[in-house]
Amino acid sequence: MTIKTEKILLIGFGNPARADDGLGPALAEAIEAKNIAGVTVEADYQLTVEDSARVAEHDIVIFADASINGPEPFGFESLEAKEYDSFSSHSVEPAQVLALAENLFNSKATGYILGIRGYEFDDFGSPISEKAKANLDKAVDFIGKLLKTKNFDKSQKTIACL
């Protein structure tokens, strides 16, 4: 099934001060530098409820995050909206942002998650590890090409796991 791809949002999230946790914002920065038409790029520490309003203004949203134990160098798959309950967390997960966008703003956006495999998360102030940096480079290359071709297919659950 071909998806309407006029407006695409990419949100890279994570804390750049926590080593590989900064993979999401690092990817956002690299993609923004490519200045691809029709693509809006955001970076943040975490996802929050107001991201749902932004998602609702787009046809496709890609959430880019560091992954603790996902595939190497990265995984990329479609995302289903998920309802939730949580204990006093100020942040929300990608699937919950999609659910909020649907519920509050009648969003029809299709969601994807890009999980870039990281390894070091505990050391405050450290840069992205060499191993994770190699994964990041491959993810930037893959997403950059996908955003240019805009060849999204919702029926394909796992888009890439190289």
Place this chain on the structure above:
Amino acid sequence: MSKSKRVIIEPVTRVEGHGKVSLLLDENNKVKQARFHVVEFRGFERFIQGRPYWEIPVLVQRLCGICPVSHHLAAAKAMDQIVGADKLTPTAEKMRRLMHYGQMFQSHALHFFHLCSPDLLFGFDADPKIRNVIGVAAKYPELAVQGVMMRKYGQEIIKATAGKKIHGTGAIPGGINKNLSIAERDVFLKDIKQMLDWSRSALKIAKDYTVENLEKLTPFASFDSNHLSLIRSDGAMDLYHGNLRAITADGKKIFDQVDYTNYLDYITEEVKSWSYMKFPFIKSLGPQNGWYRVGPLARINTCDFIDTPEAEAARKEFMAVTSGKPNNITMAYHWARMIETLHSIEKINELLNDKDLQGTDLVVKGKRRSEGIGLLEAPRGTLFHHYKINDDDQIVMANLIVSTTNNNEPFNRAVQKVAADHIDGVAEITEGLLNHIEVAIRAYDPCLSCATHAMGKMPLKVTLFDYQGNEIASKTKE
């Protein structure tokens, strides 16, 4: 790997630590002791050692993804002292205040609509499957949209004043690096009436709920406590700057109009073997009696008045419930938080109509110092930043007391009270107990990321120990 195989991507959920509660019972299965634990990662002070002081207002924002603006401004205030900037220009002072009120507005809106309103609208004991923001969206869609849009409005103010939504650079030692253009101002003025209306509505929900359920809420997780906050020189609430005031549970002043650069003469921290998070207390009262609450409830209790008309009228209504005495009802935090939300948007309106925001005199400097202390009232309470530098302008000492740490003892008291009310002779963890502990802790809007510097999800785990210290039950709420 086959393309058809579904991979499991487990994202890192960051920023907030997890809450762990342990309850120790006596021989009669009554609660003897309750402890709220957090896991700590104290890398931050080490991280900034050796960094030049002017980088700190930007670097500290990495401490917390929840309230980076509060850290940004508290650090900038400390650095003002380092560069000898004892009085900022009107434009710098007002731009920082606008940033701060934007932060307060969006943070309180997030807490109320996203975290608290499900408890208030569906009840403490409602099924968690509906007692969440999606449940609110389904039953009260207009309210849920209001919450999101209020949050967005505050975030846009932060972006306009700090330069960016994350890693903002607006506040610099001695001032600010930009003013607010007429075009930026007009964008915010266009929606100000709507924001005022929604703030009034949210305040009404919180007030009506508290007043209608006062009998049930008064004992819930409640206890007498001291209260602490910054206060303006004339006694008004001031969320950005002031002197320290502490009062007892019945309103007597413990100290008043204390210059916060002398905070170490009045406040100290106790370390307890079972917790990584320290326990601050008022020195003159000692650790047993000197602990205090901070945040919206404390601020409404400590101030003599609020300098915006609608919030002041709301404060008077709030104080009337306890006949003018300090309100010690834990669940009244929600009402107090919404009074502050209205106050913040009233202040934003006031500032947007002030031509000083378009001024061009942005920075002042004076005689350099080797030490700086910056305090402000963050959304969750009083935030302390204290730094020392060497002759090479590098940080050699940093001490931070974050809002959630100030409320450490009250967390424990709240959990103790709820647990004691639920467990009376039967050693079991019921869903009701879990729900009520959650509601009690949530009233304070804890942000464990600052307090703990930890990563990971924030599940609530409650463990029950018998009088001999053996674990007899454990339940986790994800």
